[in-house]
Amino acid sequence: MSDCGVCVYAGDPDGYPEFTNQTFPKARKHHRCEECNREVHSGEQYERMVMKFDGELSNFVTCMVCYEIRAAFSCDGVMYGSDFWESLTENFAELNESCFDKLTTPEAKKYLRERWMEWKGLKP
Numbered sequence: 001m002s003d004c005g006v007c008v009y010a011g012d013p014d015g016y017p018e019f020t021n022q023t024f025p026k027a028r029k030h031h032r033c034e035e036c037n038r039e040v041h042s043g044e045q046y047e048r049m050v051m052k053f054d055g056e057l058s059n060f061v062t063c064m065v066c067y068e069i070r071a072a073f074s075c076d077g078v079m080y081g082s083d084f085w086e087s088l089t090e091n092f093a094e095l096n097e098s099c100f101d102k103l104t105t106p107e108a109k110k111y112l113r114e115r116w117m118e119w120k121g122l123k124p
Contacts, residue, residue, distance in 0.1 A: 004099035007075040007111060008087045017051040024048070035066035035084055037110075065108050072102035085115075092119045 031040040040046045040063050047062040060080040062070070070084050081085060081089055095116055103109045117123045 004096060004102060006073055006088075006091045006094050006099055008070075008073050008079060008084060008091065009076050017053050018055075019052050021050045022047065028037055031061045033063040033066055034060045034080060035062050035070065038063060065105070065111050068103055068105060068108040072108075073099075089115070089119060092116055 005071075018107055024047055026045050026048070027040050027042050029042055031046065032038070033046070040061060045064055047067045049060040049062070049078070051058045051060075058080075066084075069088070070078065073088055073091075075083070098111065100109050103112065114123065
């Protein structure tokens with residue numbers, strides 16, 4: 001059991017979408033992750049979320065590392081795009097070693113640790 005209390009709340013400032021469609025395709029071309037801005041290379045799996053708000057379609061691409069981190073730290077809804085990392089960074093002061101136990105892949109643990117250490121000023 002983790003004693004990590006870090007939780008990013010999405011809320012619903014824009015209300016709820018009329019519909020959502022979540023898929024996990026393999027990239028046929030290069031994409032940019034909406035969360036971290038890293039490249040999703042051809043052949044890599046990623047999350048694609050299509051939503052409709054007020055008659056407008058929105059399409060979000062998320063790399064699997066950010067997907068895992070977002071799933072582990074999101075509460076009461078999911079935030080898409082760079083807003084998630086901004087909100088998680090605001091909670092970095094509460095992040096502790098047990099928080100990394102919420103993640104299952106070495107890639108997600110490594111990436112979160114790198115961003116946390118950089119925030120703490122411990123990475124050149």
